[in-house]
Amino acid sequence: MSTHSNLSTNSGFGYDVFVADPLPMAGPGPLPNGEPRNFQPIAVTLIHGTQDAVLVDPPLTLDQAQAVGDWVEASGKRLTHIVVTHGHGDHWFTAGVLAERFGAQVVATAGAIAQMHNNVYAREVLWDVLWPGQIPPSPVTAVAAPGNRLTLEGHDVSLVEVGHADSDDSAVVHVPDLDLVVAGDAIYNGVHVYLAESADGDFGPWRKAIDTVAALAPRHIVASHQNKNLDDDAARLFAETRRYLDDAEAALAAHDTADAFFRAMLDRYPDHLGPTVLWVSSRALYLSREGGDPVQNLLAAWQQ
Numbered sequence: 642m643s644t645h646s647n648l649s650t651n652s653g654f655g656y657d658v659f660v661a662d663p664l665p666m667a668g669p670g671p672l673p674n675g676e677p678r679n680f681q682p683i684a685v686t687l688i689h690g691t692q693d694a695v696l697v698d699p700p701l702t703l704d705q706a707q708a709v710g711d712w713v714e715a716s717g718k719r720l721t722h723i724v725v726t727h728g729h730g731d732h733w734f735t736a737g738v739l740a741e742r743f744g745a746q747v748v749a750t751a752g753a754i755a756q757m758h759n760n761v762y763a764r765e766v767l768w769d770v771l772w773p774g775q776i777p778p779s780p781v782t783a784v785a786a787p788g789n790r791l792t793l794e795g796h797d798v799s800l801v802e803v804g805h806a807d808s809d810d811s812a813v814v815h816v817p818d819l820d821l822v823v824a825g826d827a828i829y830n831g832v833h834v835y836l837a838e839s840a841d842g843d844f845g846p847w848r849k850a851i852d853t854v855a856a857l858a859p860r861h862i863v864a865s866h867q868n869k870n871l872d873d874d875a876a877r878l879f880a881e882t883r884r885y886l887d888d889a890e891a892a893l894a895a896h897d898t899a900d901a902f903f904r905a906m907l908d909r910y911p912d913h914l915g916p917t918v919l920w921v922s923s924r925a926l927y928l929s930r931e932g933g934d935p936v937q938n939l940l941a942a943w944q945q
Contacts, residue, residue, distance in 0.1 A: 653691040654796055656821060659712050660684045660869040661705045663914070666771045668944055672920050673900055674907060680771075681832050681866045681915035683731055685709050686823045687716060688816055690794030694718035697814050697823045698725065698732040698865045699739050702775040706735035710742050722791055724800065725749040725783055726825025727811040728756020730768050732865055734779040748791065749783040750800050752810030757781045766940060801857065803827050803850035807835040813854055820860035822875070827854055828882050831868030833906070833915040834889070837925035837942055840935060842893050844886040855879055868914050885910070889922075899927040 663679040671677055683705065686697040694716065700709055713720055720743035725733040736747045749757065758781055760768070768776055789800040789812070796818045803811050806827035814823040822828075826835065827850050839847060854862075862875045892905045903923040907916060924942035929935070 654689070654794065654818060656686055656688045656816070656819060656823075656863070657716070658684055658686050658863055658873075659709055660867065661700050661708065664702065664705075664772065664775075666917065667773055668771060672916055673903060674916065676916055678917045679915075680731070681918055682869060684863060684865050684867050684869075686814075686863045686865075687713060687718070688793060688798060688814075688819075688821075688823070689716065689718045690796070692719055693721050693794055695722045695724055695791060695793055695798055696720055696739065696745070697723075697863075698825060699723055699735045701731040701734055702772060703735065703738065703777050704775070706738045706777070709735075710739055713739075713743065719743075720745045721793070722786075723747045724791075724798070724814055724823075725753055725757065726800075726813060726823070726827075726865065727753050727806070727808050728758075728760050729808055729826065730757075730760040730764070730776070730779065732825065733757060733783075734760075734768070734776050737780060737782055738777050740782065747783040748786040748800075750789055750802055750810065750812045751785045752802065753812055754781060754783050754785065756808060756810045757783060767943060770944065801853070803853045805839070805846035806850045807847070808838050811850060813857075815857050815859070820858075821863070822854055822857055822859040822861070823863045823865070824854060824878075825865050827851065828862055828864045828878050829866055829885070830862070830864035830873070830878050830881075831871045831913060832864070832866040833910065833913050833919040834882065834885050834922070835866075835918050836889060836922035837939055840925045840929035840938065842890070842926060842929070844890060847886060848883065851879060851883060866915065893926060899923040902926065 928938040
């Protein structure tokens with residue numbers, strides 16, 4: 642696990658990022674290319690003033706939450722809110738643990754809260770199968786902030802709904818005074834993109850989500866899945882996430898099997914982290930072509 646500081650203004654208003662290293666996953670053997678099954682790195686963002694702070698997208702496991710909590714405590718800031726950008730459990734299952742530790746309130750959009758409930762229902766058949774005994778109890782305690790907006794020492798911190806990205810009902814956190822967007826999973830940074838919930842192969846809604854984020858005109862983007870060695874330049878991240886979707890669309894048209902798609906995308910992005918998520922995406926996209934129940938297809942993609 643590692644941290645890196647990104648930006649702090651003369652007034653002490655800024656943000657820092659904590660990146661948790663990829664977790665090993667229980668389940669089937671190695672990937673088709675022989676690599677072990679590991680999850681993606683998870684990035685957690687602390688937006689801070691001189692005294693108070695807001696945490697965005699808390700991590701998945703108890704061990705990660707302990708490390709993030711110690712990092713927040715070491716900052717000396719008072720944590721007032723924990724913001725969740727979307728429903729995937731790897732970005733909020735430890736929100737309750739951290740909220741209790743710091744006396745913070747958990748907030749999300751109404752759409753994200755509905756998706757959080759869906760992920761709680763999926764724990765027994767998905768999350769706890771992949772990381773048995775590592776995830777704390779995760780009741781949904783998030784509430785919708787009035788107008789999807791917080792104020793941190795006089796600075797706006799807004800939740801902007803972007804629709805479908807790697808999941809439905811996604812949002813990003815916009816901090817205009819820092820030229821910052823914390824993008825959740827709407828934008829990726831040097832990590833294979835999770836396409837499994839776009840299993841019809843239509844990436845149009847995700848492209849619209851990227852356009853919505855781009856319209857905010859940030860200079861800095863924190864992707865909640867990122868290679869910690871890369872910068873947060875917004876123009877680069879927009880271009881690279883769009884290009885990944887374009888390349889995936891082309892590979893889907895060119896290849897008839899999940900294995901061929903997987904290897905084509907590995908060849909196209911040899912330096913990207915997270916090939917396990919690429920394999921899950923490959924399985925889901927090609928299972929969708931065969932028909933069947935979408936939820937069962939998604940579970941099979943993760944577990945086979």
